[in-house]
Amino acid sequence: MDSLALPCLILLCFPLLQFLSAATTINLGSSLSSTSSNSSWLSPSEDFAFGFRQLNNNSDLFLLAIWFNKIPERTIVWHANGDNPAPRGSTLELTATGLLLKDPGGKTIWDGKPDKKVSDAAMLDTGNFVLRASGNNSDYAWQSFKNPTDTILPTQILDLDSVLISRLTETNFSKGRFELRFSNGSLKLISVAWPSRFQYKSYYTSNTGSANSTGSGHQLVFNESADVYIVKDNGQIVQLPQWAKLSPRVDHYFRVTLDFDGVLAEYAHPKNSSTNQSWFPTRTLPDDICRRLFNEIGSGTCGFNSYCLLQNGRPFCDCPPGYVLADPNNRFRGCKPNFWQGCGPDDGSRNAQELYEIREFNNVDWPFGDYERLEPYNQTECEISCLHDCLCAVAIYDGNRCWKKKLPLSNGWLRDTGFSKVLFKVRKGNFPGYSDNSGSKKERGPLFLLGAFLLGGSIFCNAFLLLAILIFLKWRRRKYENNVQDSSTSETNLRFFSYNELKEATGGFKEELGRGSFGIVYKGVLKSASGKAIAVKKLDRLAQEREREFKSEVSAIGRTHHKNLVQLLGFCDEALNRLLVYEFMGNGTLANLIFAIPKPDWNLRVRISLEIARGLVYLHEECNVPIIHCDIKPQNILLDNYFSAKISDFGLSKLLLSDQSRTHTMIRGTRGYVAPEWFKNAPVSAKVDVYSFGVMLLEIICCRRSVEMEVEEEGRAILTDWAYDCYAEGRLDVLVDSDEPAMADRSRLQKWLMIAMWCIREDPSKRPTMKVVLQMLEGLLEVPNPPCPSSFSIAVTGS
């Protein structure tokens, strides 16, 4: 009988309970087939399914897998044949000797063959697919939990010598570049040479090996309440170093996955899919893979010639100027120069300084690849030396010494500012942000031809051809430069705009979008780039001594990438004109949304608050150089076409503030949102943003401004005080003005009020960090009862 028809029939004929127990057992002789309809065996709760999954949408290839069955993502947690996908029409059979996956021709693709005889199989509610041994119902002849791929689930235990292998990319289930090995008592994360799988040194280890007298790691346990720890052979439990403790949640699914980018992450997903939330990481290892993964051979976290920057705890790979992604579909495959780099046929004979120029690209370090050290040298000498050396791809100059490096560059990572100067040799005529993949081919073709003719032809022909080719190249270059002029910027490199171009794009700075503390913002449309809408900010007061730093600050802002930050597209820096060009946000500011009538939906407000918190965590903790915003308020949060919140104006305070100690400057920020330490002589830290976030969170919750002078009741004028009073009296309904969806979500409402109270504590050191705030908002950390706020806010806002 058809395997799918059987449970259906039972469902129709018997009460539910009987169906459930019947569905758990899969009898010998049952089979699944990878036809166009997806067939699977479900666990009794239907949380998990085992069966065939189509790879990509339209492909004729299938994966035998286990997945979360109740959430929209249908996330795969185990797979059998990632390296060897099954064609349409393949079958899986359950026999007394085990599982057998065969292609339509009858050839075995994969098997799960235990050494014991099998009586039947079951998909368990834990996500474990088991083959029961015949004669003993509690003995498993084979189980997916003991043959993990890249994911483990709660209740799963890894014994010594277990291995997890990452997949190659998000959607390609072939064996990838990273492994988790639990051997010799320690958990290790290792990168391997791909595809030969030679093991490089580990980039994380739990150090629970036998050399320590207190016993050696014996099992890696992911327990029922989503805690991950190592049990030693003496019974002692050891938490993974650097992995914070979680407060347990029963309403979430959990998994720990070794992702394709090498990060081991624990994820949670609300079981109730109507909350619209998807998987979010709760903990990750290692803390900074860009820095930890470091080998003399191999490319490092990212591919060769690229560099790694950390975003939300994950590596992001980018290319230096003059280089483009080697595989546009896979950022981890490295970068290649978009010009001919090396000792080719066009070198030597012509003046290198006509062909190449130096681009400074600071603060990125490629620790290996040095082949020469010149000392003492000044920067000019260093640059000229590299330009004239066909082996030299980049030179590092530290004030006295000049190191020359050759390709490929490896282990690149973005360092803090203050690292030596990184001088890239690029071909003239290439725009820094230009990333047309065909660029290198265009240039290479004729040059290779040239080489070939020089070797083979007569002198006369050569001279003639040489002339023809040079003319062709010149024409080519001109065309190329013209293309470059109006090419839009790539996603990572900033584009340089001329003042006239922006004047034209904004129709002579006509349509004003708003006036901020840094200047006026105008709407514009880029003529060249398919009519893309932009927002142009004209900076009006740049501190004198900051002018030199304008470019480097702007490029630091340009290097931030987060979906909750407004993306900087480019800038103009001509004489006294300094303008920043941003993506245009279709739905205006958060202030327009929350202070409007009727109030926006509670769930939308909840989502927006979480998004802002994520953006701030990124600015404070995940950028290479932490960025303090200093002016967080609803007017500086923009909403895109999907009402996703994006923080704007970040990074500007540093640029425009002439002295960070602010003794002789005005207070930055806006009345009602500024933290008390601005008024004292206390140092200003990221906690000022936490304060402003707290005030803004209250505004989002209550849909009213932090200060309202025209209110009937005096006690209501200052939002922070009124909110605390209402909270203390338990009168949340007054606070949200009987907002029904908010009252229905009372426990969140109460918790978030408490979080806001913690954010606006007077003593900055008592305020939580944004990361902790985010974890509390997400419900991952408990929120302690807040103390009564000081009356300081009255003094501030009343002045």
Ligand SMILES: *[C@@H]1O[C@H](CO)[C@@H](O)[C@H](O)[C@H]1NC(C)=O
């Ligand atoms: C099979 O599953 C894939 C992925 O889950 C889904 O996109 C597709 O629509 C399913 N096909 C059918 C016929 O249900």
Ligand SMILES: *[C@@H]1O[C@H](CO)[C@@H](O)[C@H](O)[C@H]1NC(C)=O
């Ligand atoms: C697969 O489907 C998703 C949405 O269902 C779509 O966005 C994507 O473009 C599709 N990919 C292919 C290769 O068809």
Ligand SMILES: *[C@@H]1O[C@H](CO)[C@@H](O)[C@H](O)[C@H]1NC(C)=O
């Ligand atoms: C059945 O298997 C379990 C687990 O392996 C084992 O503890 C038990 O002794 C076995 N029972 C028999 C009767 O073999």
Ligand SMILES: *[C@@H]1O[C@H](CO)[C@@H](O)[C@H](O)[C@H]1NC(C)=O
């Ligand atoms: C996965 O990547 C490998 C290596 O690039 C490739 O051979 C294979 O075809 C890919 N698999 C799928 C399903 O795309």
Ligand SMILES: *[C@@H]1O[C@H](CO)[C@@H](O)[C@H](O)[C@H]1NC(C)=O
């Ligand atoms: C485990 O320890 C042994 C002996 O110290 C060593 O030879 C082996 O390479 C180690 N294995 C791993 C995976 O580190």
Ligand SMILES: *[C@@H]1O[C@H](CO)[C@@H](O)[C@H](O)[C@H]1NC(C)=O
């Ligand atoms: C033993 O433990 C200490 C601290 O817990 C650690 O620093 C050391 O590396 C460990 N040694 C081994 C061999 O695991």
Ligand SMILES: *[C@@H]1O[C@H](CO)[C@@H](O)[C@H](O)[C@H]1NC(C)=O
């Ligand atoms: C999981 O482990 C933690 C401690 O590591 C413990 O507090 C908790 O009770 C355990 N949960 C279960 C279900 O065993």
Ligand SMILES: *[C@@H]1O[C@H](CO)[C@@H](O)[C@H](O)[C@H]1NC(C)=O
């Ligand atoms: C899921 O969440 C929605 C809205 O948050 C709620 O109405 C519903 O009762 C929840 N369902 C379950 C099963 O908890």
Ligand SMILES: *[C@@H]1O[C@H](CO)[C@@H](O)[C@H](O)[C@H]1NC(C)=O
């Ligand atoms: C869930 O997300 C979708 C797409 O992002 C959106 O259209 C929908 O309104 C959201 N639903 C809720 C309840 O937030």
Ligand SMILES: *[C@@H]1O[C@H](CO)[C@@H](O)[C@H](O)[C@H]1NC(C)=O
């Ligand atoms: C660098 O050194 C060269 C040769 O010693 C000298 O001509 C040049 O002026 C120096 N440049 C600077 C900027 O000091």
